[in-house]
Amino acid sequence: MLIGNVGQDPEVRYVDQGVAVARIRLATTERGYTLQNGTQVPDHTDWHNVILWRRLAEIVEKYVHKGDKLYIEGRIRYTTYDDKQGQRRYATEIWADNMEMLSPKAAATNPNMASEPIEAPVPDTKADESLPF
Numbered sequence: 001m002l003i004g005n006v007g008q009d010p011e012v013r014y015v016d017q018g019v020a021v022a023r024i025r026l027a028t029t030e031r032g033y034t035l036q037n038g039t040q041v042p043d044h045t046d047w048h049n050v051i052l053w054r055r056l057a058e059i060v061e062k063y064v065h066k067g068d069k070l071y072i073e074g075r076i077r078y079t080t081y082d083d084k085q086g087q088r089r090y091a092t093e094i095w096a097d098n099m100e101m102l103s104p105k106a107a108a109t110n111p112n113m114a115s116e117p118i119e120a121p122v123p124d125t126k127a128d129e130s131l132p133f
Contacts, residue, residue, distance in 0.1 A: 070100070
């Protein structure tokens with residue numbers, strides 16, 4: 001399970017018999033913190049290659065863009081290949097089984113609104129005063 005931000009627009013291809021395959025780069029960040037002795041531990045970001053098939057790939061193609069926040073469930077896959085120079089390379093991929101878009105709809109439809117904060121409604125304090133607890 002991963003929650004992170006999309007690093008670039010999805011790359012979508014169609015293979016045998018029109019089956020959609022999407023590849024996205026997802027950044028997950030572990031927030032920094034301060035140890036008891038005062039040492040600062042900085043943020044740490046990991047990048048994940050996520051592969052989505054069929055309907056998930058079609059959804060990604062239409063609705064997911066760079067900067068969107070996603071929740072991904074899937075399996076980890078390790079692959080090897082030889083590059084153009086004949087060097088053996090190793091790749092780790094997440095093959096997604098489930099995806100949920102976590103970015104607000106306004107941000108997904110209008111990229112200019114993505115930077116505006118969403119404010120929570122202010123609670124009515126008079127209504128709270130009448131509560132018995």
